[in-house]
Amino acid sequence: VSDVGSVKGAVVEAVGPHVPADAYFVPGHPLAGTEHSGPDAGFATLFKGRWHVITPLADERPEYAAAVDRLEAFWRALGAEVERMDAERHDVVLAVVSHLPHLIAFNIVAMAEDLESVTEGEVVKYSASGFRDFTRIAASDPTMWRDVFLNNREAVLEVLGRFSEDLAALQRAIRWGDGKLLYDLFERARRMRREVIEAGQDTAAPNWGREN
Amino acid sequence: VSDVGSVKGAVVEAVGPHVPADAYFVPGHPLAGTEHSGPDAGFATLFKGRWHVITPLADERPEYAAAVDRLEAFWRALGAEVERMDAERHDVVLAVVSHLPHLIAFNIVAMAEDLESVTEGEVVKYSASGFRDFTRIAASDPTMWRDVFLNNREAVLEVLGRFSEDLAALQRAIRWGDGKLLYDLFERARRMRREVIEAGQDTAAPNWGREN
Numbered sequence: 061v062s063d064v065g066s067v068k069g070a071v072v073e074a075v076g077p078h079v080p081a082d083a084y085f086v087p088g089h090p091l092a093g094t095e096h097s098g099p100d101a102g103f104a105t106l107f108k109g110r111w112h113v114i115t116p117l118a119d120e121r122p123e124y125a126a127a128v129d130r131l132e133a134f135w136r137a138l139g140a141e142v143e144r145m146d147a148e149r150h151d152v153v154l155a156v157v158s159h160l161p162h163l164i165a166f167n168i169v170a171m172a173e174d175l176e177s178v179t180e181g182e183v184v185k186y187s188a189s190g191f192r193d194f195t196r197i198a199a200s201d202p203t204m205w206r207d208v209f210l211n212n213r214e215a216v217l218e219v220l221g222r223f224s225e226d227l228a229a230l231q232r233a234i235r236w237g238d239g240k241l242l243y244d245l246f247e248r249a250r251r252m253r254r255e256v257i258e259a260g261q262d263t264a265a266p267n268w269g270r271e272n
Numbered sequence: 273v274s275d276v277g278s279v280k281g282a283v284v285e286a287v288g289p290h291v292p293a294d295a296y297f298v299p300g301h302p303l304a305g306t307e308h309s310g311p312d313a314g315f316a317t318l319f320k321g322r323w324h325v326i327t328p329l330a331d332e333r334p335e336y337a338a339a340v341d342r343l344e345a346f347w348r349a350l351g352a353e354v355e356r357m358d359a360e361r362h363d364v365v366l367a368v369v370s371h372l373p374h375l376i377a378f379n380i381v382a383m384a385e386d387l388e389s390v391t392e393g394e395v396v397k398y399s400a401s402g403f404r405d406f407t408r409i410a411a412s413d414p415t416m417w418r419d420v421f422l423n424n425r426e427a428v429l430e431v432l433g434r435f436s437e438d439l440a441a442l443q444r445a446i447r448w449g450d451g452k453l454l455y456d457l458f459e460r461a462r463r464m465r466r467e468v469i470e471a472g473q474d475t476a477a478p479n480w481g482r483e484n
Binding site: 091094095096101110111152153154156157158159160161162163164165166167168169170171172173174175179182183184185186187188189190191192193194195196197198199200202203205206207209210213216217219220222223224226227228230231234235237239242243245246247248249250251252253254255256259261262263266267268269270 | 303306307308313322323364365366368369370371372373374375376377378379380381382383384385386387391394395396397398399400401402403404405406407408409410411412414415417418419421422425428429431432434435436438439440442443446447449451454455457458459460461462463464465466467468471473474475478479480481482
């Protein structure tokens with residue numbers, strides 16, 4: 061028995077106790093997909109070259125180890141790269157790379173929507189100046205994302221706390237005109253982009269190759 | 273005399289007094305470009321179909337009006353769509369659609385870079401789960417962006433205040449398990465994506481057509 065949920069600790073807790081003794085529960089999470097959801101959003105190469113994280117339980121039976129290997133072989137056959145990790149670490153890492161970015165995107169897009177009554181459509185009109193990049197992941201399925209945040213609460217609140225702390229420091233630097241702090245931080249962020257591209261995790265094409 | 277700076281109020285204040293009486297200063301801002309900067313980042317269709325905002329001064333001379341028309345014709349000849357706006361409104365609108373998104377992106381990417389000593393490269397490795405979308409605009413020129421924030425301080429602090437307020441409400445909803453608030457807000461954000469696409473401001477291709 062496996063699953064494909066975005067949060068692993070809560071799944072282990074909820075499903076674990078109900079798995080019969082002769083079945084093997086190996087939770088998993090494919091890091092694949094687009095902002096679209098449902099069967100129509102699938103495509104043949106969906107998992108190709110993407111990570112699939114499996115979070116095996118602490119089960120010492122050799123049959124369990126064999127089940128984990130079988131699941132790994134299954135995902136590899138679909139083209140995925142498989143990584144094993146414990147459920148708790150998965151939830152923290154995903155809170156950083158996925159849950160927080162989605163939360164931030166939802167927040168800024170909803171805020172801008174509130175402002176549209178004041179800005180009279182100007183946010184949409186001029187969205188190509190940066191804003192539209194946030195709208196893509198903010199278009200993801202609201203039901204799924206509600207459940208992600210409710211089920212990975214602790215890790216999300218922890219990284220969100222760090223984010224807000226850092227944002228407050230930036231806000232202060234802007235208010236007091238601390239150009240050096242701003243420059244150094246922006247330079248650091250730029251380096252991270254290079255690492256993402258070097259790791260083959262994004263295209264180096266300017267503007268992602270979008271025409272406009 | 274014109275310019276292409278991202279902030280207009282500060283330019284009017286700094287340049288305005290030095291413009292000789294027989295010259296006409298018409299500030300402008302082309303909303304075009306990619307995350308790359310410098311002469312090598314230019315390309316022939318850079319301004320095609322993109323907005324160019326001009327912020328004419330309160331100058332009643334007919335010669336001034338003629339200069340504004342001439343500048344508008346120049347940008348239209350480069351393929352841009354031209355819009356006139358007052359400098360103050362420009363700075364508020366851009367704070368929402370461009371400056372705040374960049375600030376948020378810089379902040380989350382720098383935060384994740386801090387965490388990489390803990391997460392051992394996992395942020396980069398799994399960045400395709402959402403995080404990488406933020407790295408593109410965080411790769412923009414640090415010098416230019418430092419100066420944008422220092423010169424559009426008031427408008428940026430104002431929208432940043434709203435953003436933080438809204439984020440605190442989301443944080444509270446996660447802590448207290450308020451699924452309805454989360455769902456409603458995510459649904460609203462999703463609608464905004466549709467408006468951006470309908471306005472022709474972004475591609476509807478899933479994942480922006482990126483292969484992976």
